Amino acid sequence: MFAAWTVKHKPKSLNEIVGNKDAIQKVTDWIKSWGKGIPKKRAIFLYGPPGIGKTVAVEALAHDLNMEFVENNASDYRTEDAVNRFAGLASQYGSLFGGKRIILLDELDGLTGTADRGGVKAITDIVKTAQCPIVLIANSAYDPRFSNLRLYCLLIEFKKPAAGDVVKRLEWICDQEGIQADESALKFVAQRSEGDVRSAVNDLQALAQGKKKLSYEDVSWFGYRDRQDTIFNVLRMILYGKTCVGAKQAVDMADVDIDMLFEWIYENVPAHLTDPRDLAQAMDALSIADVYRGRIRATQDWGFTRYVIDYMTAGVAMARQNTKVHGWIPFKFPERIQMLSRSRAERAMQLSIGQKIKRKNHISAARASKQVLPYLRIIFKNDVNMAAGLAKWLDLAPEMIGYVVGSEEKAKEIIDLMS
Numbered sequence: 001m002f003a004a005w006t007v008k009h010k011p012k013s014l015n016e017i018v019g020n021k022d023a024i025q026k027v028t029d030w031i032k033s034w035g036k037g038i039p040k041k042r043a044i045f046l047y048g049p050p051g052i053g054k055t056v057a058v059e060a061l062a063h064d065l066n067m068e069f070v071e072n073n074a075s076d077y078r079t080e081d082a083v084n085r086f087a088g089l090a091s092q093y094g095s096l097f098g099g100k101r102i103i104l105l106d107e108l109d110g111l112t113g114t115a116d117r118g119g120v121k122a123i124t125d126i127v128k129t130a131q132c133p134i135v136l137i138a139n140s141a142y143d144p145r146f147s148n149l150r151l152y153c154l155l156i157e158f159k160k161p162a163a164g165d166v167v168k169r170l171e172w173i174c175d176q177e178g179i180q181a182d183e184s185a186l187k188f189v190a191q192r193s194e195g196d197v198r199s200a201v202n203d204l205q206a207l208a209q210g211k212k213k214l215s216y217e218d219v220s221w222f223g224y225r226d227r228q229d230t231i232f233n234v235l236r237m238i239l240y241g242k243t244c245v246g247a248k249q250a251v252d253m254a255d256v257d258i259d260m261l262f263e264w265i266y267e268n269v270p271a272h273l274t275d276p277r278d279l280a281q282a283m284d285a286l287s288i289a290d291v292y293r294g295r296i297r298a299t300q301d302w303g304f305t306r307y308v309i310d311y312m313t314a315g316v317a318m319a320r321q322n323t324k325v326h327g328w329i330p331f332k333f334p335e336r337i338q339m340l341s342r343s344r345a346e347r348a349m350q351l352s353i354g355q356k357i358k359r360k361n362h363i364s365a366a367r368a369s370k371q372v373l374p375y376l377r378i379i380f381k382n383d384v385n386m387a388a389g390l391a392k393w394l395d396l397a398p399e400m401i402g403y404v405v406g407s408e409e410k411a412k413e414i415i416d417l418m419s
Protein backbone atom coordinates (compact mmCIF):
# COMPACT_ATOMS: atom_id res chain seq x y z
CA MET A 1 0.00 0.00 0.00
CA PHE A 2 1.07 3.57 -0.53
CA ALA A 3 2.18 5.77 2.30
CA ALA A 4 2.48 9.51 2.15
CA TRP A 5 6.14 10.42 2.19
CA THR A 6 5.46 13.23 4.64
CA VAL A 7 4.45 10.51 7.09
CA LYS A 8 6.87 7.78 6.00
CA HIS A 9 9.80 10.21 6.15
CA LYS A 10 8.63 12.30 9.05
CA PRO A 11 11.69 13.40 11.04
CA LYS A 12 12.02 11.44 14.25
CA SER A 13 14.86 13.37 15.75
CA LEU A 14 15.77 17.07 15.77
CA ASN A 15 18.83 16.52 13.59
CA GLU A 16 16.54 15.50 10.74
CA ILE A 17 14.71 18.80 10.74
CA VAL A 18 15.92 21.41 8.31
CA GLY A 19 15.88 25.15 8.95
CA ASN A 20 14.92 27.19 12.02
CA LYS A 21 17.99 26.16 13.99
CA ASP A 22 17.84 29.22 16.28
CA ALA A 23 14.16 28.87 17.01
CA ILE A 24 14.57 25.17 17.76
CA GLN A 25 17.50 25.96 20.05
CA LYS A 26 15.34 28.44 21.95
CA VAL A 27 12.61 25.86 22.42
CA THR A 28 15.17 23.30 23.59
CA ASP A 29 16.74 25.71 26.08
CA TRP A 30 13.36 26.62 27.49
CA ILE A 31 12.31 22.99 27.90
CA LYS A 32 15.61 22.18 29.59
CA SER A 33 15.24 25.17 31.92
CA TRP A 34 12.29 23.36 33.53
CA GLY A 35 14.83 21.05 35.07
CA LYS A 36 15.93 23.96 37.29
CA GLY A 37 12.44 24.98 38.34
CA ILE A 38 9.41 26.62 36.78
CA PRO A 39 10.49 29.37 34.36
CA LYS A 40 8.84 32.78 34.12
CA LYS A 41 6.82 31.82 31.08
CA ARG A 42 5.15 28.47 31.47
CA ALA A 43 4.17 28.12 27.85
CA ILE A 44 5.74 28.85 24.52
CA PHE A 45 3.79 30.00 21.55
CA LEU A 46 5.25 28.77 18.25
CA TYR A 47 3.92 30.46 15.18
CA GLY A 48 4.67 30.50 11.46
CA PRO A 49 3.39 29.45 8.03
CA PRO A 50 2.12 25.94 7.28
CA GLY A 51 4.27 22.95 6.45
CA ILE A 52 7.61 24.14 7.82
CA GLY A 53 8.01 21.72 10.71
CA LYS A 54 6.44 23.39 13.74
CA THR A 55 4.57 20.34 14.91
CA VAL A 56 7.21 17.85 13.95
CA ALA A 57 9.97 19.84 15.69
CA VAL A 58 8.17 19.61 19.02
CA GLU A 59 7.52 15.90 18.51
CA ALA A 60 11.18 15.31 17.67
CA LEU A 61 12.31 17.33 20.67
CA ALA A 62 10.15 15.29 23.03
CA HIS A 63 11.59 12.16 21.44
CA ASP A 64 15.19 13.35 21.79
CA LEU A 65 14.75 14.42 25.40
CA ASN A 66 12.87 11.23 26.14
CA MET A 67 9.87 13.04 27.58
CA GLU A 68 6.31 11.93 27.96
CA PHE A 69 4.53 13.67 25.16
CA VAL A 70 0.87 14.63 25.18
CA GLU A 71 -0.30 15.98 21.88
CA ASN A 72 -3.71 17.45 21.20
CA ASN A 73 -5.49 19.52 18.70
CA ALA A 74 -6.66 22.76 20.32
CA SER A 75 -10.11 22.31 18.85
CA ASP A 76 -10.54 19.32 21.15
CA TYR A 77 -10.71 21.77 24.04
CA ARG A 78 -14.20 23.02 23.44
CA THR A 79 -15.90 20.90 26.02
CA GLU A 80 -15.52 21.38 29.74
CA ASP A 81 -14.56 17.75 30.17
CA ALA A 82 -11.63 18.02 27.82
CA VAL A 83 -10.46 21.24 29.44
CA ASN A 84 -10.51 19.61 32.85
CA ARG A 85 -8.48 16.71 31.56
CA PHE A 86 -5.96 19.16 30.15
CA ALA A 87 -5.84 21.01 33.46
CA GLY A 88 -5.18 17.74 35.22
CA LEU A 89 -2.30 16.88 32.93
CA ALA A 90 -0.82 20.34 33.19
CA SER A 91 -0.82 20.27 36.96
CA GLN A 92 2.08 17.83 37.16
CA TYR A 93 5.53 17.85 35.66
CA GLY A 94 6.53 14.27 36.35
CA SER A 95 4.47 11.56 34.72
CA LEU A 96 3.36 8.34 36.35
CA PHE A 97 6.37 6.55 34.95
CA GLY A 98 8.96 8.96 36.19
CA GLY A 99 9.55 10.76 32.89
CA LYS A 100 9.03 14.47 32.40
CA ARG A 101 5.95 15.61 30.59
CA ILE A 102 5.44 18.07 27.76
CA ILE A 103 2.04 19.09 26.47
CA LEU A 104 1.49 20.24 22.92
CA LEU A 105 -1.65 22.11 21.95
CA ASP A 106 -1.63 22.31 18.20
CA GLU A 107 -3.56 24.37 15.65
CA LEU A 108 -4.79 27.06 17.95
CA ASP A 109 -6.13 29.00 14.98
CA GLY A 110 -8.73 26.25 14.67
CA LEU A 111 -10.66 27.74 17.58
CA THR A 112 -13.38 29.90 16.14
CA GLY A 113 -16.72 31.40 17.09
CA THR A 114 -17.94 32.79 20.38
CA ALA A 115 -18.00 29.45 22.18
CA ASP A 116 -14.30 29.13 21.54
CA ARG A 117 -13.43 32.39 23.16
CA GLY A 118 -14.16 30.40 26.27
CA GLY A 119 -11.72 27.86 24.88
CA VAL A 120 -8.87 30.36 24.62
CA LYS A 121 -9.68 31.70 28.06
CA ALA A 122 -9.69 28.22 29.59
CA ILE A 123 -6.33 27.53 27.95
CA THR A 124 -4.95 30.81 29.28
CA ASP A 125 -6.05 29.98 32.83
CA ILE A 126 -4.32 26.62 32.66
CA VAL A 127 -1.12 28.13 31.25
CA LYS A 128 -0.96 30.62 34.13
CA THR A 129 -0.62 27.88 36.70
CA ALA A 130 0.89 25.06 34.65
CA GLN A 131 3.36 22.80 36.39
CA CYS A 132 4.80 21.38 33.16
CA PRO A 133 5.90 22.87 29.85
CA ILE A 134 3.09 23.65 27.43
CA VAL A 135 3.70 24.31 23.76
CA LEU A 136 1.07 26.17 21.78
CA ILE A 137 1.17 26.27 17.99
CA ALA A 138 -0.65 28.47 15.52
CA ASN A 139 -0.01 29.96 12.12
CA SER A 140 -0.37 33.46 13.48
CA ALA A 141 0.22 34.63 17.04
CA TYR A 142 -1.13 38.10 16.49
CA ASP A 143 -4.81 37.29 16.28
CA PRO A 144 -6.59 39.59 18.78
CA ARG A 145 -8.18 36.52 20.36
CA PHE A 146 -4.76 35.57 21.67
CA SER A 147 -3.84 38.99 23.09
CA ASN A 148 -4.27 37.96 26.71
CA LEU A 149 -2.84 34.47 26.23
CA ARG A 150 0.27 35.97 24.59
CA LEU A 151 1.19 37.74 27.82
CA TYR A 152 1.88 34.40 29.47
CA CYS A 153 3.85 32.86 26.63
CA LEU A 154 7.33 33.00 25.22
CA LEU A 155 6.75 33.82 21.56
CA ILE A 156 8.94 31.99 19.08
CA GLU A 157 8.67 32.47 15.35
CA PHE A 158 9.29 29.68 12.86
CA LYS A 159 10.31 30.90 9.42
CA LYS A 160 10.28 29.23 6.03
CA PRO A 161 13.50 27.27 5.58
CA ALA A 162 15.77 28.36 2.72
CA ALA A 163 15.52 26.44 -0.54
CA GLY A 164 18.97 24.96 0.07
CA ASP A 165 17.76 23.44 3.34
CA VAL A 166 14.70 22.00 1.67
CA VAL A 167 16.94 20.46 -1.01
CA LYS A 168 18.91 18.73 1.72
CA ARG A 169 15.77 17.12 3.05
CA LEU A 170 14.62 16.06 -0.42
CA GLU A 171 18.04 14.56 -1.06
CA TRP A 172 17.81 12.54 2.10
CA ILE A 173 14.37 11.23 1.16
CA CYS A 174 15.55 10.29 -2.35
CA ASP A 175 18.41 8.42 -0.75
CA GLN A 176 16.02 6.45 1.41
CA GLU A 177 13.84 5.69 -1.59
CA GLY A 178 16.77 4.59 -3.72
CA ILE A 179 16.26 7.41 -6.21
CA GLN A 180 19.22 9.04 -7.87
CA ALA A 181 18.12 12.64 -8.19
CA ASP A 182 19.90 15.49 -9.96
CA GLU A 183 20.48 18.44 -7.70
CA SER A 184 18.93 20.74 -10.30
CA ALA A 185 15.70 18.70 -10.14
CA LEU A 186 15.50 18.92 -6.35
CA LYS A 187 16.34 22.59 -6.43
CA PHE A 188 13.47 23.14 -8.79
CA VAL A 189 11.01 21.30 -6.54
CA ALA A 190 12.29 23.16 -3.47
CA GLN A 191 12.03 26.57 -5.08
CA ARG A 192 8.54 25.92 -6.33
CA SER A 193 7.30 25.08 -2.87
CA GLU A 194 8.41 28.45 -1.51
CA GLY A 195 9.64 27.13 1.81
CA ASP A 196 6.70 24.84 2.46
CA VAL A 197 8.53 21.58 3.18
CA ARG A 198 5.36 19.55 3.37
CA SER A 199 4.29 20.50 -0.13
CA ALA A 200 7.85 20.04 -1.45
CA VAL A 201 7.82 16.47 -0.11
CA ASN A 202 4.37 15.89 -1.61
CA ASP A 203 5.54 17.20 -4.97
CA LEU A 204 8.60 15.04 -4.85
CA GLN A 205 6.51 11.96 -4.20
CA ALA A 206 4.12 12.71 -7.04
CA LEU A 207 7.02 13.21 -9.42
CA ALA A 208 9.53 10.63 -8.30
CA GLN A 209 7.77 7.68 -6.72
CA GLY A 210 8.69 4.46 -8.49
CA LYS A 211 11.55 6.06 -10.41
CA LYS A 212 15.22 5.17 -10.15
CA LYS A 213 16.41 8.51 -11.47
CA LEU A 214 15.02 12.00 -11.33
CA SER A 215 16.33 14.56 -13.79
CA TYR A 216 15.58 18.21 -14.30
CA GLU A 217 13.45 17.27 -17.34
CA ASP A 218 11.30 15.05 -15.13
CA VAL A 219 10.26 17.97 -12.97
CA SER A 220 10.59 21.14 -15.02
CA TRP A 221 7.65 20.43 -17.26
CA PHE A 222 5.10 21.44 -14.67
CA GLY A 223 6.91 24.66 -13.95
CA TYR A 224 4.43 26.85 -15.73
CA ARG A 225 1.81 26.26 -13.11
CA ASP A 226 1.56 27.54 -9.59
CA ARG A 227 1.74 25.32 -6.56
CA GLN A 228 -0.60 22.44 -7.10
CA ASP A 229 -1.92 22.18 -3.56
CA THR A 230 -5.27 23.22 -4.83
CA ILE A 231 -5.34 20.73 -7.68
CA PHE A 232 -4.94 17.90 -5.16
CA ASN A 233 -7.85 19.27 -3.16
CA VAL A 234 -9.89 19.72 -6.29
CA LEU A 235 -9.25 16.13 -7.34
CA ARG A 236 -10.20 14.92 -3.90
CA MET A 237 -13.50 16.82 -4.13
CA ILE A 238 -14.26 15.17 -7.45
CA LEU A 239 -12.99 11.63 -7.00
CA TYR A 240 -14.30 11.35 -3.45
CA GLY A 241 -17.25 13.74 -3.80
CA LYS A 242 -20.46 12.71 -2.10
CA THR A 243 -22.75 15.14 -3.89
CA CYS A 244 -23.04 16.38 -7.48
CA VAL A 245 -23.05 19.98 -6.32
CA GLY A 246 -19.86 19.56 -4.33
CA ALA A 247 -18.06 17.86 -7.19
CA LYS A 248 -19.12 20.58 -9.61
CA GLN A 249 -18.00 23.35 -7.28
CA ALA A 250 -14.50 21.93 -7.40
CA VAL A 251 -14.12 23.38 -10.89
CA ASP A 252 -14.30 26.91 -9.54
CA MET A 253 -11.50 26.19 -7.10
CA ALA A 254 -9.17 24.71 -9.68
CA ASP A 255 -6.27 26.84 -10.76
CA VAL A 256 -6.09 25.00 -14.08
CA ASP A 257 -8.37 25.31 -17.10
CA ILE A 258 -11.03 22.75 -17.90
CA ASP A 259 -8.99 20.83 -20.45
CA MET A 260 -6.15 20.47 -18.02
CA LEU A 261 -8.51 19.45 -15.23
CA PHE A 262 -9.92 16.80 -17.57
CA GLU A 263 -6.41 15.39 -17.98
CA TRP A 264 -5.87 15.30 -14.23
CA ILE A 265 -9.15 13.48 -13.64
CA TYR A 266 -8.54 11.08 -16.52
CA GLU A 267 -5.08 10.23 -15.21
CA ASN A 268 -6.23 9.59 -11.66
CA VAL A 269 -9.60 7.88 -12.01
CA PRO A 270 -8.19 4.33 -12.55
CA ALA A 271 -6.10 4.34 -9.38
CA HIS A 272 -8.85 5.75 -7.21
CA LEU A 273 -11.90 3.88 -8.48
CA THR A 274 -10.74 0.31 -8.21
CA ASP A 275 -14.08 -1.45 -8.49
CA PRO A 276 -14.41 -2.37 -12.19
CA ARG A 277 -18.03 -1.32 -12.47
CA ASP A 278 -17.33 2.03 -10.83
CA LEU A 279 -14.37 2.54 -13.08
CA ALA A 280 -16.39 1.69 -16.21
CA GLN A 281 -19.06 4.15 -15.12
CA ALA A 282 -16.53 6.92 -14.49
CA MET A 283 -14.75 6.33 -17.79
CA ASP A 284 -18.13 6.40 -19.49
CA ALA A 285 -18.83 9.79 -17.97
CA LEU A 286 -15.40 11.02 -19.05
CA SER A 287 -15.93 9.78 -22.57
CA ILE A 288 -19.22 11.65 -22.82
CA ALA A 289 -17.49 14.77 -21.47
CA ASP A 290 -14.86 14.26 -24.15
CA VAL A 291 -17.51 14.02 -26.88
CA TYR A 292 -18.79 17.42 -25.79
CA ARG A 293 -15.26 18.77 -25.78
CA GLY A 294 -15.00 17.62 -29.38
CA ARG A 295 -18.24 19.39 -30.20
CA ILE A 296 -16.93 22.61 -28.70
CA ARG A 297 -13.81 22.36 -30.83
CA ALA A 298 -15.82 21.66 -33.96
CA THR A 299 -18.54 24.27 -33.48
CA GLN A 300 -16.89 26.79 -31.13
CA ASP A 301 -20.16 26.68 -29.23
CA TRP A 302 -18.94 27.13 -25.68
CA GLY A 303 -22.43 26.50 -24.35
CA PHE A 304 -21.49 22.83 -24.29
CA THR A 305 -18.99 23.55 -21.54
CA ARG A 306 -21.61 22.96 -18.88
CA TYR A 307 -22.07 19.38 -20.08
CA VAL A 308 -18.33 18.80 -20.08
CA ILE A 309 -18.20 19.97 -16.48
CA ASP A 310 -21.23 17.97 -15.36
CA TYR A 311 -19.95 14.72 -16.79
CA MET A 312 -16.34 15.06 -15.75
CA THR A 313 -17.11 16.12 -12.17
CA ALA A 314 -20.55 14.95 -11.00
CA GLY A 315 -20.47 12.06 -13.47
CA VAL A 316 -17.21 10.81 -12.02
CA ALA A 317 -18.17 11.45 -8.38
CA MET A 318 -21.41 9.52 -8.71
CA ALA A 319 -19.61 6.56 -10.26
CA ARG A 320 -18.24 5.63 -6.86
CA GLN A 321 -20.63 2.94 -5.60
CA ASN A 322 -18.67 -0.14 -4.60
CA THR A 323 -15.05 0.99 -4.41
CA LYS A 324 -13.71 0.54 -0.90
CA VAL A 325 -11.44 3.23 0.36
CA HIS A 326 -8.40 1.74 2.01
CA GLY A 327 -5.19 3.53 2.60
CA TRP A 328 -3.94 6.61 0.98
CA ILE A 329 -3.41 6.76 -2.77
CA PRO A 330 -1.24 9.53 -4.19
CA PHE A 331 -2.44 11.67 -7.07
CA LYS A 332 -0.40 11.51 -10.23
CA PHE A 333 0.47 14.22 -12.69
CA PRO A 334 -1.17 13.76 -16.10
CA GLU A 335 1.22 11.71 -18.23
CA ARG A 336 -0.38 12.87 -21.44
CA ILE A 337 0.63 16.45 -20.75
CA GLN A 338 4.11 15.35 -19.80
CA MET A 339 4.38 13.39 -23.05
CA LEU A 340 3.15 16.32 -25.10
CA SER A 341 5.66 18.66 -23.56
CA ARG A 342 8.38 16.10 -24.04
CA SER A 343 7.54 15.67 -27.70
CA ARG A 344 7.42 19.43 -28.04
CA ALA A 345 10.99 19.61 -26.78
CA GLU A 346 11.89 16.78 -29.12
CA ARG A 347 10.38 18.52 -32.13
CA ALA A 348 12.33 21.65 -31.26
CA MET A 349 15.55 19.63 -31.16
CA GLN A 350 14.80 17.95 -34.50
CA LEU A 351 14.11 21.30 -36.07
CA SER A 352 17.34 22.84 -34.82
CA ILE A 353 19.29 19.92 -36.27
CA GLY A 354 17.27 20.43 -39.46
CA GLN A 355 18.49 24.04 -39.53
CA LYS A 356 22.09 22.86 -39.47
CA ILE A 357 21.47 20.43 -42.32
CA LYS A 358 19.61 23.11 -44.25
CA ARG A 359 22.63 25.38 -44.18
CA LYS A 360 24.77 22.81 -46.00
CA ASN A 361 22.22 21.16 -48.22
CA HIS A 362 19.81 23.85 -49.31
CA ILE A 363 16.66 22.03 -48.34
CA SER A 364 14.11 23.23 -45.83
CA ALA A 365 14.78 22.57 -42.16
CA ALA A 366 11.49 20.71 -41.79
CA ARG A 367 12.29 18.46 -44.76
CA ALA A 368 15.82 17.88 -43.49
CA SER A 369 14.61 16.83 -40.05
CA LYS A 370 12.10 14.44 -41.61
CA GLN A 371 14.13 12.99 -44.46
CA VAL A 372 17.80 13.32 -43.57
CA LEU A 373 17.81 12.91 -39.82
CA PRO A 374 16.76 9.21 -39.85
CA TYR A 375 19.77 8.36 -42.06
CA LEU A 376 22.03 10.45 -39.95
CA ARG A 377 20.87 8.47 -36.97
CA ILE A 378 21.78 5.14 -38.60
CA ILE A 379 25.22 6.42 -39.61
CA PHE A 380 25.92 7.89 -36.16
CA LYS A 381 24.97 4.65 -34.46
CA ASN A 382 27.15 2.48 -36.67
CA ASP A 383 30.24 4.45 -37.52
CA VAL A 384 31.65 6.86 -34.99
CA ASN A 385 34.41 8.07 -37.32
CA MET A 386 32.02 9.02 -40.04
CA ALA A 387 29.71 10.49 -37.40
CA ALA A 388 32.52 12.69 -36.12
CA GLY A 389 33.26 13.91 -39.63
CA LEU A 390 29.61 14.65 -40.36
CA ALA A 391 29.07 16.33 -37.02
CA LYS A 392 32.03 18.59 -37.66
CA TRP A 393 30.90 19.41 -41.17
CA LEU A 394 27.34 20.16 -40.05
CA ASP A 395 28.61 22.02 -36.97
CA LEU A 396 26.37 20.07 -34.59
CA ALA A 397 26.32 21.10 -30.94
CA PRO A 398 27.17 18.38 -28.36
CA GLU A 399 23.54 18.00 -27.24
CA MET A 400 22.51 17.54 -30.88
CA ILE A 401 25.05 14.76 -31.28
CA GLY A 402 23.74 13.17 -28.13
CA TYR A 403 20.21 13.36 -29.47
CA VAL A 404 21.14 11.83 -32.84
CA VAL A 405 23.04 8.80 -31.48
CA GLY A 406 20.75 8.43 -28.47
CA SER A 407 23.55 7.33 -26.14
CA GLU A 408 25.73 9.42 -23.89
CA GLU A 409 28.71 7.12 -24.23
CA LYS A 410 28.72 7.14 -28.02
CA ALA A 411 28.18 10.89 -28.10
CA LYS A 412 31.28 11.32 -25.94
CA GLU A 413 33.26 9.09 -28.24
CA ILE A 414 32.19 11.11 -31.28
CA ILE A 415 32.93 14.44 -29.59
CA ASP A 416 36.37 13.17 -28.57
CA LEU A 417 37.07 12.14 -32.13
CA MET A 418 36.07 15.58 -33.37
CA SER A 419 38.70 17.39 -31.37
Ligand SMILES: Nc1ncnc2c1ncn2[C@@H]1O[C@H](COP(=O)(O)OP(=O)(O)OP(=O)(O)O)[C@@H](O)[C@H]1O
Nearest residue numbers: 006009010017018050051052053054055056197198
Ligand atom coordinates in the same frame (compact mmCIF):
# COMPACT_ATOMS: atom_id res chain seq x y z
N1 LIG B 1 11.71 21.56 8.60
C1 LIG B 1 11.37 20.33 8.19
N2 LIG B 1 12.30 19.36 8.09
C2 LIG B 1 11.95 18.14 7.67
N3 LIG B 1 10.70 17.77 7.33
C3 LIG B 1 9.72 18.69 7.41
C4 LIG B 1 10.01 20.01 7.84
N4 LIG B 1 8.87 20.71 7.82
C5 LIG B 1 7.92 19.88 7.40
N5 LIG B 1 8.40 18.66 7.15
C6 LIG B 1 7.62 17.53 6.63
O1 LIG B 1 6.29 17.97 6.46
C7 LIG B 1 5.41 17.34 7.38
C8 LIG B 1 4.51 18.37 8.01
O2 LIG B 1 5.24 19.19 8.90
P1 LIG B 1 4.57 19.84 10.20
O3 LIG B 1 3.32 19.10 10.53
O4 LIG B 1 5.58 19.94 11.26
O5 LIG B 1 4.20 21.26 9.64
P2 LIG B 1 3.62 22.51 10.46
O6 LIG B 1 4.62 23.59 10.38
O7 LIG B 1 3.19 22.04 11.79
O8 LIG B 1 2.40 22.89 9.54
P3 LIG B 1 0.89 23.35 9.94
O9 LIG B 1 0.95 24.80 10.27
O10 LIG B 1 0.11 23.10 8.67
O11 LIG B 1 0.45 22.47 11.07
C9 LIG B 1 6.29 16.63 8.36
O12 LIG B 1 5.72 15.43 8.79
C10 LIG B 1 7.55 16.35 7.57
O13 LIG B 1 7.40 15.19 6.81
Ligand SMILES: [Mg+2]
Nearest residue numbers: 054055056106
Ligand atom coordinates in the same frame (compact mmCIF):
# COMPACT_ATOMS: atom_id res chain seq x y z
MG1 LIG C 1 1.33 21.61 12.56
